[in-house]
Amino acid sequence: MEGSSSSDRYTERCALATELAQVLDAVRQLEAHMGVKGGSDDGGERCRALVSSMRSSIDRSIHIAMSSCCAPESPPSAEGSPRSGGSDQAADSRCRGANAAGQCKKRKALPKWSTQVRVNSVQDVGPLDDGFSWRKYGQKDILGAKYPRAYFRCTYRHTQSCHASKQVQRADGDPLLFDVVYHGNHTCAQRSSQRPRHAASGEHSQPQTADGQERSSIVSPGLKAEGLENPFSFQCKPADAGSAASSDFPAGYAITASPFVSPAMSECQVVGNVLDVELTSTTDSQMADMDFMLQLADPDYFLDNSRYF
DNA sequence: ATGATTTGACCATA
DNA sequence: TATGGTCAAATCAT
Missing domain, CATH: 1.10.287 (Helix Hairpins)
Structure with missing residues (x-):
C-alpha cells in the first residue's frame, strides 16, 4: 500500500x-x-x-x-523469501547470493512488534510461551545490556516455510520483565491449531515435570538444570497444574495457545505491547496479523484478556 | 537416532 | 569499525 x-x-x-x-x-x-x-x-x-x-x-x-x-523505512521486498531453505550448508554463498532477494541477515521488511512480559518471580519465567513453537538459534550479549538476547525462529521454518522469529531479552532494570520482539508472521499451521481456550478448559500443553523441579523449559527442552544461569530457560506454571503432565504434543515442542496473551502465562503478565508495523506488503496473512496486532492495541481487548494475568 | 540448544565465528549494517 | 543477527558444528536431551 x-x-x-x-x-x-x-x-x-x-x-x-x-x-x-x-x-x-x-x-x-x-x-x-x-x-x-x-x-x-x-x-x-x-x-x-x-x-x-x-x-x-x-x-x-x-x-x-x-x-x-x-x-x-525499508522498501518492500520479496517478503519471506527463504533466503536459505533448509540447513543451508553453503553458508557463505548463501548470504551474498541471497541479497538478490533483498533479505539476508536482517529482516527489515517484515512486520515487527514488541511486547513486554512480567513474571512473578525470577524462577517463574514463562514469557516465551506465546502459543507457538520456537527453536532457539542464537544468543548474544548486547552492548550495554545486562542480560543476553536470545534469538528464536519458528520450529516449522523449514517444513512449512514459516519465517516468524522473535528475540527475547530480560530487561536491564527489572529481571522480572522480559522484552519480546516479534518479527514476521506465522504462516505455519500453528496459527489455526492453537487457541486460547486450551487454558480455559484447563488443558495444559506445556512440557512440565511432574515433580516440579527446575529443569525443563518451554523453548529449551534440552536445557540442563541451569535455572537462572540461562535467562531463556523458561518454565511457566499453569493455573491448573493438575491436568498438565501429559501433552497432546510431541515432547520438545512449546505448545500453548494464543500468541501474546497466552493462557499458560497465568502467572505472567503482559505488561506492555508496542506496535512497530512495517506496512510494506499486504498479503492476507499479514493483514490477519495486523488485525491481531490492532487487537493488542485495543485497551478493551487488553483488559479483557487481563483475566489471564 | 533424532531433534534441540550452545556457542564461536561469520557477515551485513550503521 | 563496532555491533547485532545468523549460521553451523559440537553437544546434550529424549
Missing part, C-alpha cells in the same frame, strides 16, 4: 506515544490515589506493584514508539 507514507507512520507513532503518555499519566494518578488510601493489606501491595510495573512498561513503550519514529 502506497497509502501509508513515512510521514503517516510518523504521525501514527507519535499518536501512539501520546496515547501511551496519557495512560501513563492515568497510572500515575491511580498510583497516587492508592498511595493516599494507603492500604497495608496484600491487595494494596499487589496493586501498587502492578501499577508500578505498568508504569515502567508504559515508559518503555513510549520510548520505543518515539525511537521508532525515526526508524528508516
Whole structure:
C-alpha cells in the first residue's frame, strides 16, 4: 500500500506515544490515589506493584514508539523469501547470493512488534510461551545490556516455510520483565491449531515435570538444570497444574495457545505491547496479523484478556 | 537416532 | 569499525 507514507507512520507513532503518555499519566494518578488510601493489606501491595510495573512498561513503550519514529523505512521486498531453505550448508554463498532477494541477515521488511512480559518471580519465567513453537538459534550479549538476547525462529521454518522469529531479552532494570520482539508472521499451521481456550478448559500443553523441579523449559527442552544461569530457560506454571503432565504434543515442542496473551502465562503478565508495523506488503496473512496486532492495541481487548494475568 | 540448544565465528549494517 | 543477527558444528536431551 502506497497509502501509508513515512510521514503517516510518523504521525501514527507519535499518536501512539501520546496515547501511551496519557495512560501513563492515568497510572500515575491511580498510583497516587492508592498511595493516599494507603492500604497495608496484600491487595494494596499487589496493586501498587502492578501499577508500578505498568508504569515502567508504559515508559518503555513510549520510548520505543518515539525511537521508532525515526526508524528508516525499508522498501518492500520479496517478503519471506527463504533466503536459505533448509540447513543451508553453503553458508557463505548463501548470504551474498541471497541479497538478490533483498533479505539476508536482517529482516527489515517484515512486520515487527514488541511486547513486554512480567513474571512473578525470577524462577517463574514463562514469557516465551506465546502459543507457538520456537527453536532457539542464537544468543548474544548486547552492548550495554545486562542480560543476553536470545534469538528464536519458528520450529516449522523449514517444513512449512514459516519465517516468524522473535528475540527475547530480560530487561536491564527489572529481571522480572522480559522484552519480546516479534518479527514476521506465522504462516505455519500453528496459527489455526492453537487457541486460547486450551487454558480455559484447563488443558495444559506445556512440557512440565511432574515433580516440579527446575529443569525443563518451554523453548529449551534440552536445557540442563541451569535455572537462572540461562535467562531463556523458561518454565511457566499453569493455573491448573493438575491436568498438565501429559501433552497432546510431541515432547520438545512449546505448545500453548494464543500468541501474546497466552493462557499458560497465568502467572505472567503482559505488561506492555508496542506496535512497530512495517506496512510494506499486504498479503492476507499479514493483514490477519495486523488485525491481531490492532487487537493488542485495543485497551478493551487488553483488559479483557487481563483475566489471564 | 533424532531433534534441540550452545556457542564461536561469520557477515551485513550503521 | 563496532555491533547485532545468523549460521553451523559440537553437544546434550529424549
